[in-house]
Amino acid sequence: MLAELINPYYLQVASFILINIILGVSIYITLSTGQLSLANAGFMGIGAYTSALLTLNFDLPIIGGILAGTLLAGVFGILIGIPTLRLQGVYLAIVTLGFGEVIRVIFVNWESMTKGAVGLSGIPHMGRELLNTLKEFGFDPKILGLQNNQFVFLAIFLILLGVTISIITFFRRQNRSRVGRAFAAIKLDEKAAESMGINITYYKVLAFAQGALVAGFAGALFAHVLAYISPADFAYHRAVEILIFAVFGGSEVIWGPVFGALFLTVMPEVLRFISEYRYMIYGLIIIIMMAVRPQGLIDVNILNWLKLKTSKRRQKHGTSSQKSM
Amino acid sequence: MLIEQLINGITLGSIYAIVALGFTLVFGVLGIINMAHGEIFMFGAFIGVVVTSTFKGPLWLAFMAAILVTAAMGYLLERFALRPLRNKQGVSHLAPLISTIGVSILLENLSHHIFGPGNHPFRASFAEISFQIGSITVYLVQIVIFIISVLLMYALSFWLGKTKAGKALRATAENLETASLLGVDVKRTITMTVIIASAMGGIAGILVGMAFNSVTPQMGLSIGLKGLAIIILGGMGNVKGAMAGGLILGLAETFVVVYGNSGYKDAIAFAAIIVILLIRPQGLFGQKISA
Incomplete structure (x- = not known):
């Protein structure tokens, strides 16, 4: 009975929704200090490539790869964040965009390591690895009445769901803490926040690094869910897609980008005939939202x-x- | 060899300079980065392809058509993506940037649907004509591109410096409110600026089509991002800086291809702006702005 309900295709779509939600959260964090960073696609790429290369070349377990990818993206976030956060507004947006482009060019050209524009394939698949491990302990998905395939996708979905809920919970709690109040104060007025004794450099770099960390994490998950990555996955279009989650859903509250990611990932899947025009519609959505409702659909x-x-x-x-x- | 590369670099650089001028005009007057400029430029190139290849029209007609179409696109951009955001309370200063990103995505995918994703050759009737000066080969196309670019830059400098409309534009760039108090029709000046910047993008599009003999929907993005890098290099809103920045980038890219790794050509612009913004945020030729 359960077996008929579980369709690998739906689970796959649901998994991508969850990864996109994590990406939406990553841009929300930097936006919550009033900084627009378009580098999140680049950080996602760093996370994905690090984890994929470590698991492919050094037989690291997937969890180790994901952790390493996430941390490296975070380190890059701090390294990029400290100098660039002296810049504001439009300048920051362009430099972060430039950073993403540099990362992409490096992925394309460092062929001995990244296989260039072709991309990396055969990355250990999260669900299948889990199934193999469980099988060694004598587990068979048939006990649950599931096909191997169904079990794999269900496992991925459940893992991602757990991860996404923990991330959202963490940042909701952070928003109500000292850190979250400092972010909000910086967003409202940097100078006023500084004169109230808030160390704005520290909090801005913190937000930037957190965004990078979360984006790198999403990238590492992406690599092990799709089992194939190429530099094009982390280019300008990805940066814009992440931005749209926040623009469409709203960036005032965390539910905004979550809703944006959910809606904009489901829409092209449900309306098949639309998916060809997907990016055109994205463009229109951005223009209309900015003119009519610049704070996004979901606000306080x-x-x-x-x-x-x-x-x-x-x-x-x-x-x-x-x-x- | 060296001189040939120098000529290649200057040709490329003068095209970059024209693309960057479009960015710099809009930024100077409105303080907005027009992310859609690259896509308007790409549409100009496609109009050139359609006129010369599909309708077998002459090159001057291609220029006229491209200017008309891109000017109209500039008007639409100003009317529907920028004007609604102006003078609106509580709009973040990032809103126009995001809005023009929306326009750029729309245009890029529109051109995918209209013209197809592939590579379109751009046939200029004199593409193969070249001169031998000593051991150096110079193509006629390069000379044409260079002359058109210089004329365009000269015309723009003259217009900005000497005509009444140019003075109105500079006054608006200096201070929007004061200009409007002094009797400048600010609304018209802004619209005109965006239209002129877009038309220059259209001309640059045809020049790039001639120079590389290929036009794709993706070229708007790559050249647009470079134009963006150039105006940061030369100083935001600085017309002379944009010209110099364009030449510098064109020469740098050509010499990296010759003496270094061609794969990293596209990264130079961004590596340069990251360094520039950290060391000299006002740009190479910019004035120091007191915050």
């Missing part, structure tokens, strides 16, 4: 309104359980 007002609605409905039905957004 909408969240409050939703909260009010659900709490009213709850009172009507007489349930006493409290749920916070």
Whole structure:
């Protein structure tokens, strides 16, 4: 019964949605200090290539590869962040865009290592490796009534779901902490924040590095879910796609980019005839959103309104359980 | 050999300079980075291909058509992507940047659908004509490109420096509100600036088509990003800086191909801007801005 419900194709799409959500969160973090960084596609590439190369060439377990990729992206985030965060607004956007482009050119040209524009294939697949390990302990997916294939994709989906929920939870909690308040203060007015005693360089680099870390993590996951990566996966279009998650969904609250990533990944899958025009629609969405609703679809007002609605409905039905957004 | 490469570098550099001028005009007046400029430039190149290859028209007609179409695109860009954001309360200063990124994606994919993704050759009737001066070979195309670029730069400098409209533009660039108090029709000046910048992009598009004999939908992105790098190199909003920056980049790229690794050619521009922004954020020729 369970077996018929699990369609590898849907699970695959769901996995990509989750990776895109993580990417959306990564740009949200830097945006929450008012910095627009377009380097996240580059950081994603660093994470993906590091993890893929380590697992391919040095037989590192996948978890080790992902950790190394994530950390290296974070280190690059700090290295790039310290000098570039002296720049503001448009300048920062262009330099980070340039950084992404330099990374891509390096991936294309460092052929002995990255196989150039062809890309790396045969990267250890997260789900299949897990299945093989479990099989050594005498586990067979048939116990659950699943095909091997179904089990693989289900496992990936569940792992990613757990990871995504933990990331969102972490950053929601961080927003309510000292760090989150410092980010918000810097976003509102840097000078005022500085005069209140907030070390703005520290917090801006922190936000930038966190964004890089999360983007690198998403990249490493991407490599082991798709098992194939090429420099084109981390080029300008990816940077823009990540940006659109935040522009469309909104960057004031974390649910904005999450919703943006969800909606914009599902849309071309559901409306097949649209997927050919996908990027044209992306372009139109950006133009219209900027003119009509520059803060994105989901902002604080909408969240409050939703909260009010659900709490009213709850009172009507007489349930006493409290749920916070 | 060296002189030939020098000529190649100057040809490439003068095209880059014209692309960069389009960016610099818009940035000088509006303080906006027009990310769609590269795609407007690419449309200009495609109009050139359509006129010369599909309709077998003469080159001057291709120039006229490209100028008309890209000027119209400039107007639409200003009207629908930039004007709605101006004078609006609570809009982040990044909004116009993001909006023009939207336009660039739209245009790039539109050209995919209209012209197809492949590589389109650009046939100029005099492409093969070359001169021998001593041991040096110079192609007529290179001379034509260079002359057109110089004329265009000269015309722009004259227009900015000597005509009333140019003065209005400079006043607007200096301070939008003061200019409007002094009786400059700011709205018209802004629209005109975007239109002129776009038309220059269209001309540059045809020049690139002639120089490389190939036009693709992706060229807008790569040349556009380089134009962006050049205006940072030369100083944002600085017309002379854009010209010099274009020549520097053109020469640097040519010599990297000759004496170094051609694969890293496309990274030079960005490596350069990262260094420039860290050492001399106002650009090579820019004035120091007090924050």
